[in-house]
Amino acid sequence: MRPADLAREHGISTQAIRNYERDGFLPPAERTPTGYRIYTESHAVSLRAYLALVAGYGHPTAGAAMTAVHADRLDDAIAQLDRGHAQLLRDRETLAAVREAVGHLTAGSATGTGLPVRPGARTVGEVAHRLGVTPATLRSWEAAGILTPARDRVTGHRRYLPADVRDAELAHLLRRGGYLLDHIATVLRQIRTAGGTGELTAALDGWQQRLTARGLAMLTASARLDDYLTLRPGVAQQA
Incomplete structure (x- = not known):
């Protein structure tokens, strides 16, 4: 040949x-x-x-x-x-947790995405390691309005509280699904305000289809x- x-x-x-x-x-x-x-x-x-x-x-x-x-x-x-396969399984588990959170939001409970996050603040490096991304990626998400971590009053370093880590987890999930930063920022704003989950539900449905296709x-x-x-x-x- x-x-x-x-x-x-x-x-x-x-x-x-x-x-x-x-x-x-x-x-x-x-x-x-x-x-x-x-x-x-x-x-x-x-x-x-x-x-x-x-x-x-x-x-x-x-x-x-x-x-x-x-x-x-x-x-x-x-x-x-x-x-x-391990990454695919993790994506499925994260998606399931986010779907559960959407149910809570729809029921009127705006307590976060439902992802397991330990109490206390984390550094940008710790959150980046958790997600498998670089600190620069998290900073770019912050610039796009996706993340809003607090700052330490003395050092000025970013402090990611549990709600910030959950936001980062969700942003990472949607980013892997191919969604643009401005769309993810819209979804995160909806979660923070608990004002409607239509776009989030559509995004998760699309990501579910992508996971099935990947499998x-x-x-x-x-x-x-x-x-x-x-x-x-x-x-x-x-x-």
């Missing part, structure tokens, strides 16, 4: 195929005496696995998983996928990767 043969199935360029091989996402290709690459069905199956992993887990995880497979580090490849894409990716692993020598012995 030629690079064009692999590329045609997925509507990508032949240069992309060469790049994927160079980066270790595909196994090395044999060469003709004149230097042309020769691809096989194994490469085609590998490409299907990689692109399915991209759709389910994103480019970084897909690339790390495939390079681990080609380096005969099967456990490392599986661990990459495990992290993706299905992960299932497809796992099947495609399994197809490829059955072609790899030595995989059965590792299993």
Whole structure:
């Protein structure tokens, strides 16, 4: 098979195929005496696995998983996928907590989002670590009106109270769902004022659909990767 043969199935360029091989996402290709690459069905199956992993887990995880497979580090490849599933589960749990909070808001109780947050103030670094983002990200959310942490009167440092941490959790959830900062700011203002939850409910419904789609894409990716692993020598012995 030629690079064009692999590329045609997925509507990508032949240069992309060469790049994927160079980066270790595909196994090395044999060469003709004149230097042309020769691809096989194994490469085609590998490409299907990689692109399915991209759709389910994103480019970084897909690339790390495939390079681990080609380096005969099967456990490392599986661990990459495990992290993706763990994040999906965390998103589902957070979404469920926010939905419960919406029910409280609708019933007239404006006590926060319902996410478990320990008492006491936290620093910007602690909140950033909790969410897996950078402090700069939290500051940008503050500039957009999403977060409103207090300031220490002596040091001037930001102090995130439990309600601020819950706001940050919700903002992070919606941001991963692809929502723009101004939309998230609107949602957070609604929660703070307990004035209607229509936009929030619509946003959560959309994110629920995205989670379902991601879960299905992960299932497809796992099947495609399994197809490829059955072609790899030595995989059965590792299993």
